[in-house]
Amino acid sequence: MATVHKINEDLVKERQKCTFNVQELTYLLDGGEEVTKERREFENILRNVKELQDEVPEVYLSHKERYENAVRKTCILQNVRNDFEKKREVLSPRNIFRAGYAVIKDVSPFFLHNGMFVPTIIGQGTPEQQAEWLPKAKAMAIIGTYAQTELGHGTFIRGLETTATYDAKTEEFILNSPKVTSYKWWPGGLGTTVNHCITVAQLYINGKKYGIHPFIVQIRDLETHKPLPGIKVGEIGPKMGFATANNGFLGFQNFRIPRKNMLMKNAQVLKDGTFVKGMNEKLTYGTMVMVRVNIVSDSAFHTAMAATIAVRYAAVRHQSQLKAKEPEVQIIDYLTQQHKLFIAIATSHAFSNTYTWLYQAYLKVVEDLGKQKQDHLPELHALSCCLKATSSRDAGVIVEQCRLACGGHGYMASSNLPIIYGYTTAAITYEGEHTVLLLQTARYLMKAWMSALEGKVLAPSVAYLVDWLKSDKQRWQNTPEVIVKGFQHVAAGKIKDAFDAIQKHVKAGKDYEDAWNLASVQLIKASEAHSRAILCDGYLRETVRTSSSVSPSLAKVLNHLVQLYIVYWTLETAGDLLVYSNIGKDDIAVLKEKYEELLALIRPNAVGLVDAFDISDEILQSTLGSYDGRVYERLMEEAMKSPLNKEPVNQSFHKYLKPFIKKAKL
Numbered sequence: 001m002a003t004v005h006k007i008n009e010d011l012v013k014e015r016q017k018c019t020f021n022v023q024e025l026t027y028l029l030d031g032g033e034e035v036t037k038e039r040r041e042f043e044n045i046l047r048n049v050k051e052l053q054d055e056v057p058e059v060y061l062s063h064k065e066r067y068e069n070a071v072r073k074t075c076i077l078q079n080v081r082n083d084f085e086k087k088r089e090v091l092s093p094r095n096i097f098r099a100g101y102a103v104i105k106d107v108s109p110f111f112l113h114n115g116m117f118v119p120t121i122i123g124q125g126t127p128e129q130q131a132e133w134l135p136k137a138k139a140m141a142i143i144g145t146y147a148q149t150e151l152g153h154g155t156f157i158r159g160l161e162t163t164a165t166y167d168a169k170t171e172e173f174i175l176n177s178p179k180v181t182s183y184k185w186w187p188g189g190l191g192t193t194v195n196h197c198i199t200v201a202q203l204y205i206n207g208k209k210y211g212i213h214p215f216i217v218q219i220r221d222l223e224t225h226k227p228l229p230g231i232k233v234g235e236i237g238p239k240m241g242f243a244t245a246n247n248g249f250l251g252f253q254n255f256r257i258p259r260k261n262m263l264m265k266n267a268q269v270l271k272d273g274t275f276v277k278g279m280n281e282k283l284t285y286g287t288m289v290m291v292r293v294n295i296v297s298d299s300a301f302h303t304a305m306a307a308t309i310a311v312r313y314a315a316v317r318h319q320s321q322l323k324a325k326e327p328e329v330q331i332i333d334y335l336t337q338q339h340k341l342f343i344a345i346a347t348s349h350a351f352s353n354t355y356t357w358l359y360q361a362y363l364k365v366v367e368d369l370g371k372q373k374q375d376h377l378p379e380l381h382a383l384s385c386c387l388k389a390t391s392s393r394d395a396g397v398i399v400e401q402c403r404l405a406c407g408g409h410g411y412m413a414s415s416n417l418p419i420i421y422g423y424t425t426a427a428i429t430y431e432g433e434h435t436v437l438l439l440q441t442a443r444y445l446m447k448a449w450m451s452a453l454e455g456k457v458l459a460p461s462v463a464y465l466v467d468w469l470k471s472d473k474q475r476w477q478n479t480p481e482v483i484v485k486g487f488q489h490v491a492a493g494k495i496k497d498a499f500d501a502i503q504k505h506v507k508a509g510k511d512y513e514d515a516w517n518l519a520s521v522q523l524i525k526a527s528e529a530h531s532r533a534i535l536c537d538g539y540l541r542e543t544v545r546t547s548s549s550v551s552p553s554l555a556k557v558l559n560h561l562v563q564l565y566i567v568y569w570t571l572e573t574a575g576d577l578l579v580y581s582n583i584g585k586d587d588i589a590v591l592k593e594k595y596e597e598l599l600a601l602i603r604p605n606a607v608g609l610v611d612a613f614d615i616s617d618e619i620l621q622s623t624l625g626s627y628d629g630r631v632y633e634r635l636m637e638e639a640m641k642s643p644l645n646k647e648p649v650n651q652s653f654h655k656y657l658k659p660f661i662k663k664a665k666l
């Protein structure tokens with residue numbers, strides 16, 4: 001049985017100060033008591049699986065050992081999950097996502113299987129293809145990944161160079177990687193784990209190019225796991241993070257796959273080689289949108305992890321004195337520390353709330369698409385692009401801020417903050433590079449602006465453009481509602497400026513594409529401002545909605561957090577508000593005071609708020625952030641696990657250091 005340690009006294013006191021019911025907030029954040037219970041039950045089972053405990057911490061393992069350990073543990077996790085789901089409901093995706101971190105400190109080599117392989121078969125396979133592949137994929141009789149990016153092209157997918165040439169005689173596609181730049185590069189699990197992948201390739205029929213399409217490709221023998229003839233596959237090597245994700249490369253040489261392996265929900269290739277264009281190419285957006293929506297939720301969780309570690313540590317850590325002769329202060333009592341950390345808590349809430357409404361919007365669009373309706377798809381696509389971009393970027397900044405807030409100990413791998421940063425920052429690039437996604441949203445915003453000028457009715461998320469055109473700027477008030485309007489004014493002003501900049505360049509004789517490039521810094525700023533307005537508006541609306549159904553004490557705390565988020569961003573973007581809204585210097589001065597008041601109001605609840613994220617020690621895996629606050633003891637215990645501490649004198653002393661010292665001339 002695990003030893004139960006005494007809880008650090010500072011944390012005990014912090015928990016006594018808390019003014020709301022922590023459990024109530026946990027249920028709210030999880031989406032209901034049942035979800036929390038399911039999650040805890042599953043995490044508890046995992047906690048008691050002895051084989052999942054590492055004797056040697058992952059960081060001390062070699063690259064190869066670390067990978068092998070990750071595969072071993074992911075298989076156990078999958079078996080535990082299967083047993084659990086046999087007895088009861090299928091686990092919710094968010095709960096399984098969280099539990100994964102209790103098993104592997106970094107990213108699982110199976111990450112892409114459920115993250116992209118299965119969803120792509122669902123999103124882009126015909127009913128017959130789904131019937132053939134899905135049962136095997138869901139049971140993990142086959143393990144897959146999603147191979148799109150190549151050495152030469154990531155963002156520009158039309159430039160992909162892998163070819164799939166149809167051979168009508170044999171009813172097969174022949175896959176080839178004609179150049180080194182056409183090698184697939186990055187797919188998770190591809191290195192040495194998966195036996196299948198979805199490969200995105202340029203389709204050729206009778207010498208004619210038909211654009212990029214997805215194909216299911218078996219790349220390894222199911223018995224021996226050896227690459228099949230014509231396949232060159234391997235691992236791409238160490239990266240900034242993602243140590244166990246097993247990202248790989250893949251090349252084809254005249255590799256043949258049956259015709260039925262092209263995913264044909266959209267376009268089709270008939271037996272005789274006739275190409276049938278899809279009714280709606282936009283259908284393929286569905287999977288992409290879903291994955292981006294999920295990244296908003298992942299960002300909420302990664303931010304919550306970092307906030308939990310840094311807030312608990314700030315409560316336990318004492319450093320310096322505020323006044324001479326007084327005891328050293330808990331660092332959480334420095335206002336600058338609260339400024340670094342409380343926004344982390346509020347940001348996680350903002351992203352959770354955003355995910356809630358965005359996911360509902362996604363479900364509605366999927367339902368509509370089933371009825372051949374796609375009116376809301378462009379809006380959802382634009383929203384998912386900018387919210388993925390902004391949430392992953394903000395999460396990266398916040399995690400790093402939390403690491404810095406932990407001083408030197410935050411730099412320890414055992415704090416887990418460096419690893420959390422590694423996978424949080426990766427999300428800024430994968431599934432659509434940050435700038436590129438902001439520019440995609442900007443395209444939508446430019447069209448929306450044109451429509452607004454023409455007096456057309458706009459989609460709800462950009463309806464503020466019409467209001468902005470109609471009315472004079474509203475009289476400023478320092479209320480959350482008016483501030484949100486202020487953010488909308490900033491977005492509208494920046495959208496107008498970017499639009500005008502493009503027009504100016506076009507009038508000066510530039511092509512539209514060149515004008516676009518010349519205005520692109522303004523375009524991404526417009527997109528960022530739009531994201532911030534959407535985040536603040538959605539977070540405020542969701543908080544108002546949920547506040548009516550929770551206890552008054554919790555509603556009060558939720559209200560403090562949303563206000564903090566809004567005021568924080570007002571002060572961060574005060575320059576923009578001064579340019580584009582009616583805010584005055586005096587209003588900003590009042591808001592600075594308001595911000596300090598909010599920090600003080602949140603202070604007694606800080607530990608309770610991170611406890612409410614309910615992230616178990618097994619998931620946090622942090623010496624600084626554990627529930628019991630045994631920070632120093634854990635740091636020392638982890639240090640003692642270093643292989644360098646297993647022997648009194650390291651052999652390098654005798655081999656190198658001693659001769660070197662002996663030779664020293666005094």
Ligand SMILES: Cc1cc2nc3c(=O)[nH]c(=O)nc-3n(C[C@H](O)[C@H](O)[C@H](O)COP(=O)(O)OP(=O)(O)OC[C@H]3O[C@@H](n4cnc5c(N)ncnc54)[C@H](O)[C@@H]3O)c2cc1C
Nearest residue numbers: 146147148149153154155186187188426429430431433435
């Ligand atoms: C950890 C990780 C995991 C990944 N997993 C997978 C996976 O499983 N499967 C897979 O297929 N891929 C995967 N990828 C690849 C990922 O999707 C690409 O790296 C990403 O789409 C960016 O493409 P790129 O690397 O070609 O960057 P580039 O597109 O070359 O970007 C480089 C720079 O050019 C800029 N740029 C590019 N195009 C434009 C433009 N039109 N306008 C303005 N600026 C532009 C970008 O903003 C960026 O600053 C992964 C990547 C990472 C980091």
